Amino acid sequence: MDLKSLKKQExxxxxxxxxxxxxxxxxFWGIWYLPGTVVWVLNPFDEMYGAIAETxxxxxxxxxxxVLITAFNALTVMLALMLWNGVLGKYGELVRTMKxxxxxxxxxxxxxxFGGPMAILGSxxxxxxxxxxxxxxxxxxxxxxxxxxxxxxxGEKISKRAAIGIGVIIVGGVTIFGGGLLxxxxxGNVQWIGYLGGLMAAAGWGIEGAxxxxxxxxxxxDVGLTLRFVGENIIWWIIIVPILAVFGYPMYSxxxxxxxxxxxxxxxxxxxxxxxxxxxxxxxxxxxxxxxGQGIGNLYGLFAIIxxxxxxxxxxxxxxxxxxxxxxxxxxxxFTEDTSELETLRGE
Amino acid sequence: xSGNRPIKFRILEILLDGKERWNYEVVxxxxxxxxxxxxxxxxxxxxxxxxLASGGMLxxxxxxxxxxxxxxxxxxxxxYVITDFGKARGSDACLRYV
Numbered sequence: 288m289d290l291k292s293l294k295k296q297e298x299x300x301x302x303x304x305x306x307x308x309x310x311x312x313x314x315f316w317g318i319w320y321l322p323g324t325v326v327w328v329l330n331p332f333d334e335m336y337g338a339i340a341e342t343x344x345x346x347x348x349x350x351x352x353x354v355l356i357t358a359f360n361a362l363t364v365m366l367a368l369m370l371w372n373g374v375l376g377k378y379g380e381l382v383r384t385m386k387x388x389x390x391x392x393x394x395x396x397x398x399x400x401f402g403g404p405m406a407i408l409g410s411x412x413x414x415x416x417x418x419x420x421x422x423x424x425x426x427x428x429x430x431x432x433x434x435x436x437x438x439x440x441x442g443e444k445i446s447k448r449a450a451i452g453i454g455v456i457i458v459g460g461v462t463i464f465g466g467g468l469l470x471x472x473x474x475g476n477v478q479w480i481g482y483l484g485g486l487m488a489a490a491g492w493g494i495e496g497a498x499x500x501x502x503x504x505x506x507x508x509d510v511g512l513t514l515r516f517v518g519e520n521i522i523w524w525i526i527i528v529p530i531l532a533v534f535g536y537p538m539y540s541x542x543x544x545x546x547x548x549x550x551x552x553x554x555x556x557x558x559x560x561x562x563x564x565x566x567x568x569x570x571x572x573x574x575x576x577x578x579x580g581q582g583i584g585n586l587y588g589l590f591a592i593i594x595x596x597x598x599x600x601x602x603x604x605x606x607x608x609x610x611x612x613x614x615x616x617x618x619x620x621x622f623t624e625d626t627s628e629l630e631t632l633r634g635e
Numbered sequence: 636x637s638g639n640r641p642i643k644f645r646i647l648e649i650l651l652d653g654k655e656r657w658n659y660e661v662v663x664x665x666x667x668x669x670x671x672x673x674x675x676x677x678x679x680x681x682x683x684x685x686x687l688a689s690g691g692m693l694x695x696x697x698x699x700x701x702x703x704x705x706x707x708x709x710x711x712x713x714x715y716v717i718t719d720f721g722k723a724r725g726s727d728a729c730l731r732y733v
Contacts, residue, residue: 290698290700293698293700293711297711375679379669383640387640387644391644391728503690504724505641505644505647505692505728507641507642510641574686
Protein backbone atom coordinates (compact mmCIF):
# COMPACT_ATOMS: atom_id res chain seq x y z
CA MET A 288 0.00 0.00 0.00
CA ASP A 289 1.35 3.44 -0.83
CA LEU A 290 2.11 6.15 1.66
CA LYS A 291 -0.85 8.34 0.81
CA SER A 292 -3.57 5.73 1.18
CA LEU A 293 -1.93 4.34 4.31
CA LYS A 294 -1.93 7.84 5.73
CA LYS A 295 -5.57 8.36 4.93
CA GLN A 296 -6.46 5.00 6.43
CA GLU A 297 -4.62 5.83 9.62
CA UNK A 298 -6.27 9.21 10.03
CA UNK A 299 -9.64 7.61 9.44
CA UNK A 300 -8.90 4.99 12.07
CA UNK A 301 -7.94 7.63 14.59
CA UNK A 302 -11.10 9.65 14.04
CA UNK A 303 -13.41 6.65 14.07
CA UNK A 304 -11.73 5.53 17.29
CA UNK A 305 -12.50 8.92 18.79
CA UNK A 306 -16.13 8.69 17.74
CA UNK A 307 -16.32 5.13 19.05
CA UNK A 308 -15.13 6.24 22.49
CA UNK A 309 -17.69 9.04 22.43
CA UNK A 310 -20.48 6.62 21.52
CA UNK A 311 -19.52 4.23 24.34
CA UNK A 312 -19.59 7.21 26.65
CA UNK A 313 -23.17 7.92 25.53
CA UNK A 314 -24.30 4.34 26.23
CA PHE A 315 -22.72 4.18 29.70
CA TRP A 316 -23.95 7.65 30.54
CA GLY A 317 -27.49 6.74 29.48
CA ILE A 318 -27.46 3.59 31.61
CA TRP A 319 -26.27 5.61 34.61
CA TYR A 320 -29.71 7.22 34.94
CA LEU A 321 -31.16 3.83 35.93
CA PRO A 322 -29.24 3.41 39.22
CA GLY A 323 -29.37 7.19 39.64
CA THR A 324 -33.16 7.15 39.66
CA VAL A 325 -33.54 3.88 41.60
CA VAL A 326 -31.22 4.92 44.43
CA TRP A 327 -33.72 7.58 45.59
CA VAL A 328 -36.25 4.98 46.69
CA LEU A 329 -33.70 2.80 48.48
CA ASN A 330 -32.73 3.06 52.13
CA PRO A 331 -31.02 4.87 53.75
CA PHE A 332 -31.73 7.65 51.24
CA ASP A 333 -35.50 7.22 51.33
CA GLU A 334 -35.53 7.36 55.16
CA MET A 335 -33.05 10.22 55.19
CA TYR A 336 -35.30 12.26 52.94
CA GLY A 337 -38.27 11.58 55.20
CA ALA A 338 -36.35 12.40 58.38
CA ILE A 339 -35.01 15.73 57.11
CA ALA A 340 -38.29 16.68 55.42
CA GLU A 341 -40.09 16.50 58.79
CA THR A 342 -38.04 19.31 60.25
CA UNK A 343 -36.44 21.12 57.33
CA UNK A 344 -39.00 20.89 54.51
CA UNK A 345 -39.04 18.97 51.24
CA UNK A 346 -36.63 21.19 49.31
CA UNK A 347 -33.87 21.04 51.91
CA UNK A 348 -34.39 17.32 52.40
CA UNK A 349 -33.99 16.65 48.69
CA UNK A 350 -30.83 18.71 48.35
CA UNK A 351 -29.15 17.28 51.46
CA UNK A 352 -30.06 13.74 50.39
CA UNK A 353 -28.76 14.50 46.88
CA VAL A 354 -25.45 15.58 48.45
CA LEU A 355 -25.05 12.22 50.19
CA ILE A 356 -26.04 10.29 47.06
CA THR A 357 -23.59 12.31 44.93
CA ALA A 358 -20.85 11.72 47.51
CA PHE A 359 -21.41 7.95 47.35
CA ASN A 360 -21.54 8.14 43.55
CA ALA A 361 -18.14 9.89 43.56
CA LEU A 362 -16.76 7.23 45.88
CA THR A 363 -17.83 4.26 43.77
CA VAL A 364 -16.71 6.00 40.56
CA MET A 365 -13.27 6.56 42.10
CA LEU A 366 -13.05 2.90 43.15
CA ALA A 367 -14.04 1.73 39.66
CA LEU A 368 -11.39 4.00 38.13
CA MET A 369 -8.71 2.86 40.56
CA LEU A 370 -9.41 -0.69 39.42
CA TRP A 371 -9.24 0.42 35.77
CA ASN A 372 -5.86 2.09 36.30
CA GLY A 373 -4.63 -1.03 38.06
CA VAL A 374 -5.58 -3.14 35.04
CA LEU A 375 -3.77 -0.71 32.73
CA GLY A 376 -0.74 -0.62 35.04
CA LYS A 377 -0.95 3.14 35.44
CA TYR A 378 -0.48 3.71 39.18
CA GLY A 379 3.04 4.98 38.53
CA GLU A 380 1.74 7.49 36.03
CA LEU A 381 -1.06 8.43 38.44
CA VAL A 382 1.44 9.40 41.14
CA ARG A 383 3.71 11.17 38.65
CA THR A 384 0.79 13.22 37.34
CA MET A 385 -0.64 14.04 40.76
CA LYS A 386 2.72 15.50 41.81
CA UNK A 387 2.58 17.99 38.94
CA UNK A 388 0.01 20.15 40.66
CA UNK A 389 0.84 23.52 39.15
CA UNK A 390 1.08 22.65 35.45
CA UNK A 391 -1.37 19.80 35.39
CA UNK A 392 -3.36 18.25 38.21
CA UNK A 393 -4.77 21.57 39.45
CA UNK A 394 -6.91 21.61 36.29
CA UNK A 395 -8.43 18.27 37.25
CA UNK A 396 -9.20 19.47 40.75
CA UNK A 397 -10.72 22.63 39.31
CA UNK A 398 -12.74 20.55 36.84
CA UNK A 399 -14.03 18.43 39.73
CA UNK A 400 -15.60 21.50 41.34
CA PHE A 401 -17.77 22.07 38.27
CA GLY A 402 -18.27 18.40 37.51
CA GLY A 403 -19.22 17.35 41.06
CA PRO A 404 -21.08 19.91 43.17
CA MET A 405 -22.50 21.52 40.05
CA ALA A 406 -23.15 18.95 37.31
CA ILE A 407 -23.60 15.64 39.14
CA LEU A 408 -25.38 17.12 42.16
CA GLY A 409 -27.62 19.04 39.76
CA SER A 410 -28.39 15.81 37.91
CA UNK A 411 -29.34 13.97 41.09
CA UNK A 412 -31.51 16.91 42.15
CA UNK A 413 -33.24 16.83 38.76
CA UNK A 414 -33.70 13.03 39.02
CA UNK A 415 -35.14 13.36 42.53
CA UNK A 416 -37.45 16.30 41.80
CA UNK A 417 -38.62 15.58 38.28
CA UNK A 418 -37.32 12.24 37.03
CA UNK A 419 -34.54 10.44 35.20
CA UNK A 420 -35.66 11.23 31.67
CA UNK A 421 -35.84 14.94 32.41
CA UNK A 422 -32.49 14.94 34.21
CA UNK A 423 -30.92 13.27 31.21
CA UNK A 424 -32.29 15.59 28.55
CA UNK A 425 -31.90 18.80 30.57
CA UNK A 426 -28.14 18.35 30.51
CA UNK A 427 -28.18 18.05 26.72
CA UNK A 428 -27.34 21.71 26.44
CA UNK A 429 -23.86 21.33 27.88
CA UNK A 430 -22.01 21.18 24.51
CA UNK A 431 -22.98 24.79 23.89
CA UNK A 432 -21.18 25.85 27.04
CA UNK A 433 -18.27 23.48 26.38
CA UNK A 434 -17.75 24.38 22.73
CA UNK A 435 -17.96 28.13 23.29
CA UNK A 436 -15.54 27.99 26.21
CA UNK A 437 -13.10 25.76 24.28
CA UNK A 438 -13.32 28.13 21.32
CA UNK A 439 -12.60 31.30 23.28
CA UNK A 440 -10.21 29.80 25.76
CA UNK A 441 -7.85 27.67 23.74
CA GLY A 442 -8.93 28.35 20.20
CA GLU A 443 -10.38 24.97 19.39
CA LYS A 444 -11.80 24.98 15.90
CA ILE A 445 -15.52 24.43 15.44
CA SER A 446 -16.32 23.80 11.79
CA LYS A 447 -19.54 25.12 10.29
CA ARG A 448 -20.90 21.61 10.04
CA ALA A 449 -20.09 20.78 13.65
CA ALA A 450 -21.77 24.02 14.67
CA ILE A 451 -24.92 23.09 12.73
CA GLY A 452 -24.91 19.64 14.34
CA ILE A 453 -24.54 21.13 17.81
CA GLY A 454 -27.35 23.57 16.96
CA VAL A 455 -29.74 20.78 15.93
CA ILE A 456 -28.91 18.81 19.09
CA ILE A 457 -29.72 21.86 21.17
CA VAL A 458 -33.08 22.35 19.42
CA GLY A 459 -33.80 18.69 20.23
CA GLY A 460 -32.82 19.19 23.87
CA VAL A 461 -34.96 22.29 24.17
CA THR A 462 -37.95 20.44 22.70
CA ILE A 463 -37.66 17.69 25.30
CA PHE A 464 -37.02 20.17 28.10
CA GLY A 465 -39.82 22.51 27.02
CA GLY A 466 -42.38 19.70 26.70
CA GLY A 467 -42.18 18.77 30.37
CA LEU A 468 -42.04 22.36 31.51
CA LEU A 469 -45.14 23.36 29.52
CA UNK A 470 -47.15 20.45 30.94
CA UNK A 471 -46.16 21.46 34.45
CA UNK A 472 -46.85 25.14 33.80
CA UNK A 473 -50.38 24.33 32.68
CA UNK A 474 -50.98 22.29 35.83
CA GLY A 475 -49.59 25.21 37.86
CA ASN A 476 -47.10 23.13 39.79
CA VAL A 477 -43.58 23.73 38.55
CA GLN A 478 -40.67 22.01 40.30
CA TRP A 479 -38.26 24.91 39.89
CA ILE A 480 -35.46 23.37 41.99
CA GLY A 481 -35.54 20.37 39.68
CA TYR A 482 -35.22 22.56 36.61
CA LEU A 483 -32.41 24.48 38.28
CA GLY A 484 -30.71 21.10 38.83
CA GLY A 485 -31.03 20.44 35.12
CA LEU A 486 -29.39 23.76 34.30
CA MET A 487 -26.62 23.10 36.85
CA ALA A 488 -25.91 19.82 35.06
CA ALA A 489 -25.71 21.49 31.65
CA ALA A 490 -23.48 24.39 32.73
CA GLY A 491 -21.34 22.27 35.06
CA TRP A 492 -20.48 19.60 32.51
CA GLY A 493 -19.75 22.15 29.82
CA ILE A 494 -17.35 24.06 32.05
CA GLU A 495 -15.80 20.83 33.34
CA GLY A 496 -14.98 19.62 29.85
CA ALA A 497 -13.32 22.87 28.86
CA UNK A 498 -11.24 23.12 32.05
CA UNK A 499 -10.26 19.47 32.05
CA UNK A 500 -8.97 19.92 28.49
CA UNK A 501 -6.23 22.18 29.87
CA UNK A 502 -4.84 19.35 31.96
CA UNK A 503 -5.60 16.61 29.45
CA UNK A 504 -3.36 18.33 26.89
CA UNK A 505 -0.38 17.10 28.81
CA UNK A 506 -1.53 14.00 30.69
CA UNK A 507 -3.10 10.60 30.11
CA UNK A 508 -6.92 10.60 30.23
CA ASP A 509 -7.25 7.49 32.46
CA VAL A 510 -5.02 9.10 35.02
CA GLY A 511 -6.44 12.60 34.63
CA LEU A 512 -9.96 11.53 35.20
CA THR A 513 -9.13 9.45 38.25
CA LEU A 514 -7.54 12.58 39.72
CA ARG A 515 -10.67 14.52 38.85
CA PHE A 516 -12.70 12.06 40.96
CA VAL A 517 -10.13 12.09 43.75
CA GLY A 518 -10.79 15.85 43.76
CA GLU A 519 -14.54 15.33 43.90
CA ASN A 520 -14.23 12.90 46.81
CA ILE A 521 -12.19 15.47 48.72
CA ILE A 522 -14.90 18.08 48.06
CA TRP A 523 -17.71 15.82 49.31
CA TRP A 524 -16.20 13.73 52.09
CA ILE A 525 -13.70 16.22 53.53
CA ILE A 526 -15.52 19.51 52.95
CA ILE A 527 -19.25 19.42 52.25
CA VAL A 528 -20.46 16.34 54.17
CA PRO A 529 -18.66 17.41 57.42
CA ILE A 530 -19.99 20.97 57.03
CA LEU A 531 -23.56 19.68 56.68
CA ALA A 532 -22.96 17.43 59.70
CA VAL A 533 -21.83 20.47 61.71
CA PHE A 534 -25.10 22.17 60.74
CA GLY A 535 -26.91 19.25 62.38
CA TYR A 536 -27.89 17.12 59.39
CA PRO A 537 -27.57 13.39 60.15
CA MET A 538 -25.01 12.76 57.39
CA TYR A 539 -22.84 10.16 59.09
CA SER A 540 -25.59 8.05 60.65
CA UNK A 541 -27.29 7.66 57.27
CA UNK A 542 -24.00 7.26 55.39
CA UNK A 543 -23.14 4.27 57.59
CA UNK A 544 -26.51 2.71 56.79
CA UNK A 545 -25.68 2.68 53.08
CA UNK A 546 -23.75 -0.53 53.56
CA UNK A 547 -26.60 -2.88 52.84
CA UNK A 548 -26.49 -5.24 49.85
CA UNK A 549 -29.14 -3.73 47.56
CA UNK A 550 -28.06 -0.13 48.10
CA UNK A 551 -24.41 -1.02 47.66
CA UNK A 552 -25.16 -2.93 44.49
CA UNK A 553 -27.01 0.02 42.95
CA UNK A 554 -24.26 2.44 44.02
CA UNK A 555 -21.58 0.19 42.53
CA UNK A 556 -23.59 -0.07 39.32
CA UNK A 557 -23.74 3.73 39.23
CA UNK A 558 -20.00 3.92 39.87
CA UNK A 559 -19.09 1.53 37.08
CA UNK A 560 -21.35 3.04 34.41
CA UNK A 561 -20.43 6.60 35.33
CA UNK A 562 -16.73 5.85 35.70
CA UNK A 563 -16.51 4.24 32.29
CA UNK A 564 -18.64 6.88 30.65
CA UNK A 565 -16.00 9.35 31.82
CA UNK A 566 -13.13 7.11 30.63
CA UNK A 567 -14.67 7.04 27.16
CA UNK A 568 -15.57 10.72 27.20
CA UNK A 569 -12.06 11.87 28.10
CA UNK A 570 -10.47 9.45 25.64
CA UNK A 571 -12.49 10.91 22.78
CA UNK A 572 -11.45 14.53 23.43
CA UNK A 573 -7.82 14.32 22.25
CA UNK A 574 -8.89 12.40 19.16
CA UNK A 575 -11.86 14.42 17.96
CA UNK A 576 -11.85 17.52 20.19
CA UNK A 577 -13.88 18.62 23.19
CA UNK A 578 -16.81 19.98 21.18
CA UNK A 579 -17.30 16.87 19.05
CA GLY A 580 -16.62 14.46 21.90
CA GLN A 581 -19.34 16.16 23.86
CA GLY A 582 -21.68 16.28 20.88
CA ILE A 583 -21.62 12.54 20.20
CA GLY A 584 -21.59 11.81 23.91
CA ASN A 585 -24.86 13.73 23.85
CA LEU A 586 -26.62 10.72 22.39
CA TYR A 587 -26.75 9.60 26.03
CA GLY A 588 -30.01 11.60 26.30
CA LEU A 589 -31.68 9.26 23.85
CA PHE A 590 -30.11 6.16 25.38
CA ALA A 591 -31.29 7.24 28.82
CA ILE A 592 -34.88 7.59 27.55
CA ILE A 593 -34.71 4.15 25.92
CA UNK A 594 -33.26 2.47 29.01
CA UNK A 595 -35.73 4.18 31.33
CA UNK A 596 -38.56 3.04 29.05
CA UNK A 597 -37.24 -0.54 28.96
CA UNK A 598 -36.58 -0.90 32.68
CA UNK A 599 -39.22 1.30 34.31
CA UNK A 600 -41.85 1.22 31.54
CA UNK A 601 -42.18 5.02 31.53
CA UNK A 602 -43.63 5.97 28.16
CA UNK A 603 -42.09 9.22 26.98
CA UNK A 604 -44.13 12.24 25.87
CA UNK A 605 -44.20 13.04 22.13
CA UNK A 606 -41.97 16.08 22.76
CA UNK A 607 -39.33 13.71 24.13
CA UNK A 608 -39.52 11.55 20.99
CA UNK A 609 -39.29 14.56 18.64
CA UNK A 610 -36.45 16.06 20.65
CA UNK A 611 -34.64 12.73 20.84
CA UNK A 612 -34.86 12.33 17.07
CA UNK A 613 -33.42 15.82 16.59
CA UNK A 614 -30.54 14.86 18.87
CA UNK A 615 -29.75 11.83 16.71
CA UNK A 616 -29.89 13.89 13.52
CA UNK A 617 -27.64 16.56 15.03
CA UNK A 618 -25.12 13.98 16.16
CA UNK A 619 -25.03 12.44 12.71
CA UNK A 620 -24.47 15.82 11.09
CA UNK A 621 -21.33 15.98 13.21
CA PHE A 622 -20.55 12.31 12.72
CA THR A 623 -20.39 12.50 8.91
CA GLU A 624 -18.05 15.46 8.91
CA ASP A 625 -15.39 15.38 6.19
CA THR A 626 -12.49 13.72 7.95
CA SER A 627 -9.72 15.71 6.25
CA GLU A 628 -10.74 18.78 8.22
CA LEU A 629 -9.97 16.97 11.43
CA GLU A 630 -6.31 16.30 10.86
CA THR A 631 -5.33 19.22 13.00
CA LEU A 632 -7.98 20.17 15.44
CA ARG A 633 -6.47 23.33 16.76
CA GLY A 634 -5.09 26.48 15.21
CA GLU A 635 -1.35 26.79 15.10
CA UNK B 636 15.62 13.15 36.42
CA SER B 637 14.28 10.61 33.98
CA GLY B 638 11.40 8.31 34.73
CA ASN B 639 9.77 10.48 37.38
CA ARG B 640 7.66 12.91 35.38
CA PRO B 641 4.39 12.21 33.58
CA ILE B 642 5.09 10.54 30.26
CA LYS B 643 3.61 13.29 28.11
CA PHE B 644 5.76 15.87 29.91
CA ARG B 645 8.83 13.82 29.09
CA ILE B 646 7.79 13.44 25.45
CA LEU B 647 7.43 17.21 25.12
CA GLU B 648 10.72 17.69 26.96
CA ILE B 649 12.54 15.40 24.54
CA LEU B 650 11.14 17.33 21.56
CA LEU B 651 11.56 20.78 23.10
CA ASP B 652 14.87 21.32 21.27
CA GLY B 653 12.89 21.68 18.04
CA LYS B 654 14.54 18.75 16.26
CA GLU B 655 12.45 16.36 14.20
CA ARG B 656 12.20 12.83 15.58
CA TRP B 657 10.60 9.57 14.46
CA ASN B 658 7.92 8.15 16.73
CA TYR B 659 9.85 4.90 17.29
CA GLU B 660 12.85 6.90 18.52
CA VAL B 661 10.77 8.68 21.13
CA VAL B 662 8.83 5.55 22.10
CA UNK B 663 11.91 3.41 22.63
CA UNK B 664 13.61 6.18 24.63
CA UNK B 665 10.59 6.47 26.94
CA UNK B 666 10.32 2.68 27.23
CA UNK B 667 13.93 2.55 28.33
CA UNK B 668 13.71 5.45 30.79
CA UNK B 669 10.50 4.26 32.44
CA UNK B 670 11.27 0.56 32.30
CA UNK B 671 8.16 -0.14 30.21
CA UNK B 672 9.16 -3.03 28.00
CA UNK B 673 5.89 -4.64 26.91
CA UNK B 674 4.14 -4.15 23.58
CA UNK B 675 1.13 -2.87 25.48
CA UNK B 676 3.22 -0.08 26.96
CA UNK B 677 4.80 0.60 23.59
CA UNK B 678 1.37 1.18 22.04
CA UNK B 679 0.24 3.19 25.02
CA UNK B 680 3.25 5.54 24.70
CA UNK B 681 2.65 5.86 20.96
CA UNK B 682 -0.96 6.75 21.72
CA UNK B 683 0.32 9.53 24.00
CA UNK B 684 2.25 10.92 21.03
CA UNK B 685 -0.89 10.71 18.88
CA UNK B 686 -2.84 12.59 21.52
CA LEU B 687 -0.19 15.28 21.73
CA ALA B 688 -0.27 15.62 17.93
CA SER B 689 -4.04 15.86 17.71
CA GLY B 690 -3.92 18.35 20.56
CA GLY B 691 -1.82 20.56 18.28
CA MET B 692 1.36 20.32 20.33
CA LEU B 693 3.29 18.15 17.90
CA UNK B 694 3.21 18.29 14.14
CA UNK B 695 3.44 15.25 11.95
CA UNK B 696 6.02 16.33 9.36
CA UNK B 697 6.96 13.14 7.55
CA UNK B 698 5.70 9.60 7.15
CA UNK B 699 7.18 6.43 5.79
CA UNK B 700 6.01 2.86 5.56
CA UNK B 701 7.65 0.57 8.09
CA UNK B 702 9.05 -1.91 5.55
CA UNK B 703 11.62 -3.48 7.85
CA UNK B 704 9.52 -3.77 10.97
CA UNK B 705 11.46 -1.21 13.04
CA UNK B 706 8.29 -0.47 14.92
CA UNK B 707 5.29 -2.30 13.42
CA UNK B 708 5.75 -3.86 10.01
CA UNK B 709 3.38 -2.56 7.34
CA UNK B 710 2.23 0.40 9.43
CA UNK B 711 3.12 4.05 9.08
CA UNK B 712 6.02 5.62 10.90
CA UNK B 713 5.65 9.29 11.77
CA UNK B 714 8.20 12.02 12.23
CA TYR B 715 7.22 14.77 14.64
CA VAL B 716 8.35 18.27 15.46
CA ILE B 717 7.09 20.40 18.33
CA THR B 718 4.76 23.31 17.46
CA ASP B 719 4.77 26.78 19.00
CA PHE B 720 1.75 25.79 21.05
CA GLY B 721 3.60 22.65 22.12
CA LYS B 722 6.63 24.72 23.07
CA ALA B 723 4.46 27.03 25.16
CA ARG B 724 2.66 24.16 26.90
CA GLY B 725 5.84 22.11 27.15
CA SER B 726 7.98 24.81 28.69
CA ASP B 727 5.09 25.72 30.98
CA ALA B 728 5.06 22.16 32.25
CA CYS B 729 8.68 21.13 31.99
CA LEU B 730 11.20 23.93 31.98
CA ARG B 731 11.08 24.90 35.63
CA TYR B 732 13.00 21.70 36.33
CA VAL B 733 15.60 22.12 33.61
